Amino acid sequence: MKKFEEKTIRTETIYDGKVVKLQVDDVTLPDGKTSKRELIKHAGAVGIIPITKDHKIVFVEQYRKPLEKSLVEIPAGKLEEGEDPLVTALRELEEETGYTASSPKFITSFYTSPGFADEIMYLYMAKDLEPIEHPAAGDDDEFIELIELTLDEAKQYVKDKKIHDAKTNYAILYLQTLERM
Amino acid sequence: MKKFEEKTIRTETIYDGKVVKLQVDDVTLPDGKTSKRELIKHAGAVGIIPITKDHKIVFVEQYRKPLEKSLVEIPAGKLEEGEDPLVTALRELEEETGYTASSPKFITSFYTSPGFADEIMYLYMAKDLEPIEHPAAGDDDEFIELIELTLDEAKQYVKDKKIHDAKTNYAILYLQTLERM
Numbered sequence: 001m002k003k004f005e006e007k008t009i010r011t012e013t014i015y016d017g018k019v020v021k022l023q024v025d026d027v028t029l030p031d032g033k034t035s036k037r038e039l040i041k042h043a044g045a046v047g048i049i050p051i052t053k054d055h056k057i058v059f060v061e062q063y064r065k066p067l068e069k070s071l072v073e074i075p076a077g078k079l080e081e082g083e084d085p086l087v088t089a090l091r092e093l094e095e096e097t098g099y100t101a102s103s104p105k106f107i108t109s110f111y112t113s114p115g116f117a118d119e120i121m122y123l124y125m126a127k128d129l130e131p132i133e134h135p136a137a138g139d140d141d142e143f144i145e146l147i148e149l150t151l152d153e154a155k156q157y158v159k160d161k162k163i164h165d166a167k168t169n170y171a172i173l174y175l176q177t178l179e180r181m
Numbered sequence: 182m183k184k185f186e187e188k189t190i191r192t193e194t195i196y197d198g199k200v201v202k203l204q205v206d207d208v209t210l211p212d213g214k215t216s217k218r219e220l221i222k223h224a225g226a227v228g229i230i231p232i233t234k235d236h237k238i239v240f241v242e243q244y245r246k247p248l249e250k251s252l253v254e255i256p257a258g259k260l261e262e263g264e265d266p267l268v269t270a271l272r273e274l275e276e277e278t279g280y281t282a283s284s285p286k287f288i289t290s291f292y293t294s295p296g297f298a299d300e301i302m303y304l305y306m307a308k309d310l311e312p313i314e315h316p317a318a319g320d321d322d323e324f325i326e327l328i329e330l331t332l333d334e335a336k337q338y339v340k341d342k343k344i345h346d347a348k349t350n351y352a353i354l355y356l357q358t359l360e361r362m
Contacts, residue, residue, distance in 0.1 A: 063187050113300055115226070117298070165291050167347075170354065
């Protein structure tokens, strides 16, 4: 048995959508008592830090309906079923920015909200971007504006909370620790 | 009008639980077309990086039902309604570790999954921890083990994916960039 394992007694699927699935599990706790767990199932996602040849970071600004405001973030997207995260990273880079890169570097991965969701995010960095003449189009319902910023400008966006999400905060801190971009 | 705003035509609450609320909105997109958005509403959360007087970081290991495994994380917890995040941070520190601190430092905040959830996480750091003789008990359904690690040991946990979530990854990277703990 795994440490502190919570055994599932009963699973109820409340909603099975395009982005999330919500299920509520009745579980047995390590002390034998029971409890309920609300669980969001998600396919996983990829984020990519794109860096141009003149050392600017390419961000995307888009409206985030859960927050009812737009955020400036690094390009990101959901994994298709069974897809290698690197393939997702290159697709999102092309669709959202019109750039490609020959060899994105894997940086890290993390669960975004392990208390209630199983979403995992794979983070990549791509240097020496090349523009694509006819990039693939993104989703019909995505409206995106590109913003290229120096690291110092990006840090100001963090201060102003225009950059304000886990993967992008992590990206900025990561870049700040590199000696040069 | 906000940039790229998506106007809500109709909101349907699918589930209103203890931790999450799921709603599905019909929206008008900037080009006039319509789409659906699946939105997780969450009260927000706090994470705290606790550092002992002998420069060890205090982590908690607990079973994360969404992942069906235990993770090692910094202490964290959900905001009560209208609560100052600093109060939440000190409560979770006491309940989960049995320590207190006089002046936790606010580090940053971030949305954990802005594509589908409105959860915001406030991150603090607390140095010079003091043990509490009779700490308040945590939630009935939380089973936690404490692990004190040096920064180097914590980095090994990251490599082994025993540390593998956004706030804790961020915490390790943040500590790594400080000259000394």
